[in-house]
Amino acid sequence: MQQEKIGIHHMLKKTVMSQFLGSNCATASAFTSKLTLSLCLATMISACGGGTSGSANSSVASGAVASSSADADLSPQAALGAKIFRDTSLSASGKLACASCHNPDNAHAQTNDLSVQLGGKNLDVPGFRAAPSLRYLNLTPTFFFAADGTPTGGFNRDGRALTLAIQAQRPLLAAHEMANTSKADVLASLKRASYAEQFRQVFGAAVLDDADTAFDRITFALQQYQKEDKDFHPYDSKYDQFLAGTVKFEDAELRGLALFNNPTKGNCAACHISSKGADGSSPLFTDFTYDNIGVPRNTDIPANADATYFDLGLCGPDRQDLTARADLCGAFKVPMLRNVATRKVFFHNGRFKNLRDAIGFYVRRDTNPEEWYPVAADGSVAKFNDLPAQYQGNVNVTEVPYNRTLGMAPALSADEIEDVIKFLGTLNDGYKATK
Numbered sequence: 001m002q003q004e005k006i007g008i009h010h011m012l013k014k015t016v017m018s019q020f021l022g023s024n025c026a027t028a029s030a031f032t033s034k035l036t037l038s039l040c041l042a043t044m045i046s047a048c049g050g051g052t053s054g055s056a057n058s059s060v061a062s063g064a065v066a067s068s069s070a071d072a073d074l075s076p077q078a079a080l081g082a083k084i085f086r087d088t089s090l091s092a093s094g095k096l097a098c099a100s101c102h103n104p105d106n107a108h109a110q111t112n113d114l115s116v117q118l119g120g121k122n123l124d125v126p127g128f129r130a131a132p133s134l135r136y137l138n139l140t141p142t143f144f145f146a147a148d149g150t151p152t153g154g155f156n157r158d159g160r161a162l163t164l165a166i167q168a169q170r171p172l173l174a175a176h177e178m179a180n181t182s183k184a185d186v187l188a189s190l191k192r193a194s195y196a197e198q199f200r201q202v203f204g205a206a207v208l209d210d211a212d213t214a215f216d217r218i219t220f221a222l223q224q225y226q227k228e229d230k231d232f233h234p235y236d237s238k239y240d241q242f243l244a245g246t247v248k249f250e251d252a253e254l255r256g257l258a259l260f261n262n263p264t265k266g267n268c269a270a271c272h273i274s275s276k277g278a279d280g281s282s283p284l285f286t287d288f289t290y291d292n293i294g295v296p297r298n299t300d301i302p303a304n305a306d307a308t309y310f311d312l313g314l315c316g317p318d319r320q321d322l323t324a325r326a327d328l329c330g331a332f333k334v335p336m337l338r339n340v341a342t343r344k345v346f347f348h349n350g351r352f353k354n355l356r357d358a359i360g361f362y363v364r365r366d367t368n369p370e371e372w373y374p375v376a377a378d379g380s381v382a383k384f385n386d387l388p389a390q391y392q393g394n395v396n397v398t399e400v401p402y403n404r405t406l407g408m409a410p411a412l413s414a415d416e417i418e419d420v421i422k423f424l425g426t427l428n429d430g431y432k433a434t435k
C-alpha cells in the first residue's frame with residue numbers, strides 16, 4: 001500500500017520535473033552535465049519573473065535592524081505576540097519562553113546541540129523531538145490529504161496542529177516545555193506582565209476576566225506575530241540573491257545546486273523544492289508532504305530508554321487521529337532547508353549533529369548500513385531500528401538517493417556531499433555580499 005502510494009508520489013514529482021525541464025531547456029535527456037542543469041535551472045527561475053513574496057528590497061530593509069524589528073509594520077495583535085514570544089514569565093520555571101527554543105538570532109531554532117530540549121518547572125523534563133526553525137511557516141497550508149491521498153501540510157513534525165494559533169497552545173501547557181498546569185495559570189502570569197494593559201487595549205477590557213478567552217488571544221497574537229514579522233521570512237539568503245541575479249555562486253555552490261536538483265544524483269529537490277513556483281513565489285525547500293526515511297534510533301532521547309516507545313510521526317503517539325493508518329507510521333514532515341546550515345541537530349529526533357553525517361546517511365543508508373545502525377556480534381545490521389518490525393516496510397527505498405542496495409556505489413561521493421553542503425550554506429538568511 002505504502003509502496004503504491006510512494007509510487008504515485010514519485011510519478012507526480014517526475015512529471016513536474018520533466019515538465020519544467022522540457023519547457024525551459026530542450027529535453028531532459030540533454031542534461032548529462034550537472035552544470036548545465038543548474039545553469040538551466042537558474043535561467044528558468046529568472047525567466048519566471050520577479051518574486052512577489054521575497055522582493056530584493058527586503059534584504060535592504062532587514063539590514064537596518066535585525067533584533068528590534070519595526071513594530072510599526074506589525075498589527076497591534078502581532079506586536080503583542082512579539083512580546084509574548086520573548087516572555088519567560090509565562091512559563092512554570094519563569095525561565096522559558098518561545099524564544100528560548102526558537103531563538104530569533106539562530107533562525108528561530110534551538111541554539112544548543114541537545115537532541116531534545118529540557119522544560120518543566122525545574123528545567124529538567126526532556127522533550128521528545130528536536131526543536132525546528134520557525135522561519136517561513138506563514139506559507140504552510142493547513143493539514144489535508146491531497147487528491148492522490150498524500151498527507152500534506154500542518155504544523156509540527158506530524159502536522160497535527162491545523163494552524164499556528166492551535167500549535168501555540170501546546171508549548172504553553174506541555175509538561176516538558178513551559179509547563180503551565182492550566183489556562184488559569186497562564187492568565188495569572190499574563191495579568192502580572194508589563195504588557196497586560198496593552199493586552200486589554202487590543203483585545204477588550206474584559207479579556208483578562210476569562211482564562212479561555214485570554215489563552216485564545218495569546219495564541220492568536222503569537223500566530224499573527226509569526227505570520228507578519230518579516231524576521232520570520234526575509235528571503236535574503238545568498239540563494240535568493242542568486243535567483244534574483246544579483247550575486248554569483250562559487251563553483252562548488254553551483255555544483256552542489258546541480259547535485260541537489262539532479263534526479264539521478266541527490267534528487268533532493270524532489271521533496272525539498274528548490275525552484276520558484278509557477279506564480280513566481282520563492283522556493284521553500286519543502287513540498288509540505290511526509291516521508292519515512294528510516295532515521296536511526298537516538299539513544300540520547302530519554303524516552304527511548306523504553307524499548308517499547310517509538311515516535312511514529314503521523315500515526316502517533318503524539319498525533320492521535322491517524323493511529324489506524326499503519327501505512328503512515330514513521331512518516332515525518334519534509335522540513336524546509338532554509339537556514340539548515342545553522343542547525344546543530346538534524347531530523348525529527350536530532351540523531352545527527354552535522355550536515356555531513358545527515359547527507360552521508362541519505363546516500364549510504366543502504367550501501368553502508370553498518371555506519372548508521374547497530375551491528376550485532378554475528379555482523380548483522382539492525383536497519384531501520386527506530387521502527388517496530390511491522391512498520392519497517394514503510395521506509396522509502398524506491399526514490400533516489402535511497403534506492404540502493406549493498407555493494408552499490410552511493411548516490412553521492414564524499415566530494416559531492418561537500419558540494420551539496422556548500423550549496424546548503426547559501427540558504428542562510430541575511431546574506432550580505434562582501435565586495
Ligand code: HEC
Binds near residue numbers: 155168
Ligand atoms: C522547550 C522548547 C520549546 C519551547 C519553549 C517552545 N517550543 Fe515550539 N517547538 C519545540 C519542539 C520540540 C517542536 C517540535 C514539536 C513536534 O514536532 O511535535 C516545536 C514546534 C513548534 C512549531 C511547529 C513548527 C513546524 O515546523 O511546524 C511552532 C510554530 C512552534 N513550535 C512555536 C512555538 C511557540 C509560539 C512557543 C511559545 C508559546 C514555543 N514554540 C515554545 C520546542 C519548543
Ligand code: HEC
Binds near residue numbers: 333399
Ligand atoms: C523523498 C523525499 C526526500 C528526499 C528525496 C530528500 N529528503 Fe531530506 N528530508 C525528507 C524528510 C521527510 C525529512 C525529515 C525526516 C525526519 O525528520 O525523520 C528530511 C530531512 C532532511 C534534513 C534534516 C533537516 C532538519 O531540519 O533537521 C536535511 C539536512 C535534508 N533532509 C537534506 C536532504 C538532502 C541534501 C537531500 C538529497 C541528497 C534530501 N534531503 C532528499 C524528505 C526527503
